[in-house]
Amino acid sequence: MNRHIIALLLLCCPASFAWAQDIQLQDNPPSRYTVVKGDTLWGISGKFLKDPWRWPQVWKMNRQQIKNPNLIYPGDVVVLDTSSGKPELRLLRETVVMEPDVRVEPLQKQAIPTIEPSVIGPFLSQPLVVEENGLTTVPKIIGAQEGHVVLGTGIKVYADKIMEGDGRNWQIYRAGRPLIDPDTQEKLGTEAVYLGEARVLKYGEPATIEIKKAITDIYQEDKLVKSPDVLMNSFVPHAPDDAISGSIISGYNDVAELGPNSIVTLNRGSVDGLEAGHVLAIYEKGKTLPPPKNVPTVTKESYIGLERNEDGSIKRDENGKVQVRVGHHASSEEAKLLKLPDERIGLLMVFRTFEHVSYGLIVEVTRAAHVLDIVTTP
Numbered sequence: 001m002n003r004h005i006i007a008l009l010l011l012c013c014p015a016s017f018a019w020a021q022d023i024q025l026q027d028n029p030p031s032r033y034t035v036v037k038g039d040t041l042w043g044i045s046g047k048f049l050k051d052p053w054r055w056p057q058v059w060k061m062n063r064q065q066i067k068n069p070n071l072i073y074p075g076d077v078v079v080l081d082t083s084s085g086k087p088e089l090r091l092l093r094e095t096v097v098m099e100p101d102v103r104v105e106p107l108q109k110q111a112i113p114t115i116e117p118s119v120i121g122p123f124l125s126q127p128l129v130v131e132e133n134g135l136t137t138v139p140k141i142i143g144a145q146e147g148h149v150v151l152g153t154g155i156k157v158y159a160d161k162i163m164e165g166d167g168r169n170w171q172i173y174r175a176g177r178p179l180i181d182p183d184t185q186e187k188l189g190t191e192a193v194y195l196g197e198a199r200v201l202k203y204g205e206p207a208t209i210e211i212k213k214a215i216t217d218i219y220q221e222d223k224l225v226k227s228p229d230v231l232m233n234s235f236v237p238h239a240p241d242d243a244i245s246g247s248i249i250s251g252y253n254d255v256a257e258l259g260p261n262s263i264v265t266l267n268r269g270s271v272d273g274l275e276a277g278h279v280l281a282i283y284e285k286g287k288t289l290p291p292p293k294n295v296p297t298v299t300k301e302s303y304i305g306l307e308r309n310e311d312g313s314i315k316r317d318e319n320g321k322v323q324v325r326v327g328h329h330a331s332s333e334e335a336k337l338l339k340l341p342d343e344r345i346g347l348l349m350v351f352r353t354f355e356h357v358s359y360g361l362i363v364e365v366t367r368a369a370h371v372l373d374i375v376t377t378p
Helices: 041-048 052-058 063-067 117-124
Strands: 003-005 032-034 077-081 088-092 094-096 128-130 141-144 156-159 169-174 178-180 187-202 207-214 223-226 245-251 263-266 279-284 298-306 324-332 343-353 358-365 374-376
Touching (some): 052 088, 169 207
Antiparallel strands (some): 003 094, 077 088, 128 187, 156 207, 169 187, 169 223, 279 374, 298 324, 343 358
8 A cells, every 4th residue: 555645735825704803722732633434523622722714814815715615524634733933723634545446435425514414404404494485385295105294214105296307306395483583583484393314116197106204293284305416515704704793593492592503593594695604702791780779760850830720821929929830740761771792602504594594503502502692803
């Protein structure tokens, strides 16, 4: 087995965006690290940097390289170079030449992922956000063989129409809850509920399909959506170029307290500038405290008025002097409420975007995040 060492590869193209802060290394970063199977890009970044999402800066990546990163494989050596006064990472790549009968799988499949694929793998293809009435025009299940009502794995069913050329592999969905922007109350879309997988056995009107996987009960009228092509999962974690601010609008399975590896839905999407790989800071909204008890909420203004008789004439005393009275007008005044500052509690990384909505993975938190927490450019 011959081994060839390829010279240091420095990704030296200048970045097309400005960085507001100096990069902070870990207290005792390694001078080099050998990539092993099971590593993730985020994990390797964390060995060198206190902010792993700033990985593109120390690699001097430009926008094109972030969108189409050079893949890193087990056996590659990541080297930390501080000779210029600023940290730079370089790649010492070792290429292994193997006989064809020894190679079990293509090297492409061995490239390390950005984050643990088992965490977000299902979410790269399964969650679906559709616009209003987006599921009304897709094929639907209209019946099943042998009169089945509750449908599951292995059961053959009929779809109203799937023609040759439409594709053989399909996913099964049911319309779920609407996604509402908490700021504008605008409906951003509907989150379809993933039910399982199906494969076409015979095209036509109706078409015959077989349910290959069911994660819950499936029924007539459930919808069929063509399975997506392989989605990008080799993105590089990086900050958005522009200031983006939004909110967490839901957590997967309605989990109340969101910790590391929790999947969340955001009220910002591709039209807002979000893309896969974007890292956002999570902020807990500062609470509003009630006013101190000794602060009055009502003030009184004094006034002087003339006393009048029932007929409206000015009232005078027995000596002929005009009668006056002193009174008070009560006027309401809102006591000033004390708003505490928003507090940063963690980071999330966007891994899939739709037009107005995105899915993100919480990668670190100092305490549990919650729905309606704020997300911003870090």
